[in-house]
Amino acid sequence: DTAVSQTPKYLVTQMGNDKSIKCEQNLGHDTMYWYKQDSKKFLKIMFSYNNKELIINETVPNRFSPKSPDKAHLNLHINSLELGDSAVYFCASSPTGGAWGETQYFGPGTRLLVL
Amino acid sequence: AQSVTQLGSHVSVSEGALVLLRCNYSSSVPPYLFWYVQYPNQGLQLLLKYTTGATLVKGINGFEAEFKKSETSFHLTKPSAHMSDAAEYFCAVSPGNTGGFKTIFGAGTRLFVKA
Numbered sequence: 001d002t003a004v005s006q007t008p009k010y011l012v013t014q015m016g017n018d019k020s021i022k023c024e025q026n027l028g029h030d031t032m033y034w035y036k037q038d039s040k041k042f043l044k045i046m047f048s049y050n051n052k053e054l055i056i057n058e059t060v061p062n063r064f065s066p067k068s069p070d071k072a073h074l075n076l077h078i079n080s081l082e083l084g085d086s087a088v089y090f091c092a093s094s095p096t097g098g099a100w101g102e103t104q105y106f107g108p109g110t111r112l113l114v115l
Numbered sequence: 116a117q118s119v120t121q122l123g124s125h126v127s128v129s130e131g132a133l134v135l136l137r138c139n140y141s142s143s144v145p146p147y148l149f150w151y152v153q154y155p156n157q158g159l160q161l162l163l164k165y166t167t168g169a170t171l172v173k174g175i176n177g178f179e180a181e182f183k184k185s186e187t188s189f190h191l192t193k194p195s196a197h198m199s200d201a202a203e204y205f206c207a208v209s210p211g212n213t214g215g216f217k218t219i220f221g222a223g224t225r226l227f228v229k230a
Contacts, residue, residue: 004158041203043159043220056217090158101147101166101209104218106158 001028004107011082012113021076021110023091024073028077031097032074034066035090043090049074050097086114108113117142117208119221124227125229134178134193136224138206141187147209148189149218150180162204165189178199201228 004025013019025032032045033056048056052068063079074091091107121145122137140146147166151159163174176199180191189206206221 041153041223041225043205043223045217050219092158101149101164103149103161103164104159106151107159108158111155 004091004093004105006089006107006110008097008109008110010111010113012115014115015081015092017081018077018079019081019111019112020078021089023074023076023107025072025091025093025097025105025107027093027105028072029095029105030071031094032068032071033092033094034074034076035092035106037088037090037109039087046098047074047076048097055097081112081114083114086112088112117146117219119202119206119219121206121221121224123224124222125225125227127229128196129143129229131195132197134196134200134226136191136204136206136226138180138191138221139187140189140191140206140208142208148180148182149170149176149205149207149209150189150191151205151207151220152175152202153205153223159205162191196226196228198228198230201226 001059007022026056031050033048046060047066065077068074088109090109092104094102094104118141120139149164150162153159163172165172165182173179178193203223209218211212
């Protein structure tokens with residue numbers, strides 16, 4: 001069973017479109033994250049949710065809107081896609097919220113290419 | 116504020132040689148430190164972590180790291196490289212007692228293993 005899954009795995013779209021990426025974890029964790037990894041492999045946190053509540057929003061443009069319908073799911077909707085949004089987006093989860101050195105469990109990533 | 120610096124964006128070793136990946140951190144509170152590995156086209160997975168206690172930490176696949184507070188370092192080593200170790204390695208720091216939800220990742224070090 002996949003612990004953290006993301007769909008789709010690949011996403012190719014035109015500038016200006018709106019797209020969503022879905023993430024689900026079956027680990028029973030309370031906290032979920034979205035990260036963006038750019039072409040240089042730099043990994044930056046975008047959002048963190050704890051029990052469906054937004055905890056971290058790292059100055060991400062308003063075009064990005066996370067939604068957590070329950071603590072097992074954290075989806076990412078992106079409006080008006082731009083070329084600079086091309087990246088790999090990783091979902092992750094951790095048991096409670098990163099305190100006390102918790103391990104984060106990552107999904108396989110969604111490779112987004114905006115043309 | 117916490118930060119992580121990985122020295123060397125690329126490291127190349129011969130199969131069977133020592134692997135040394137360098138990581139220095141900055142933290143105003145006792146840090147929790149991690150090494151994650153990312154194989155091609157996959158998500159990150161935990162190699163090892165330091166929370167408290169013994170400063171020499173052993174991880175999976177024969178890797179280990181030593182927390183040196185005086186040097187603010189957490190270098191990753193493996194006595195003998197294997198071809199399967201070729202991957203991207205990320206050092207990360209978690210704020211510790213200030214609460215979780217945010218882990219800061221270094222820029223990554225790509226390890227090449229030559230036959």
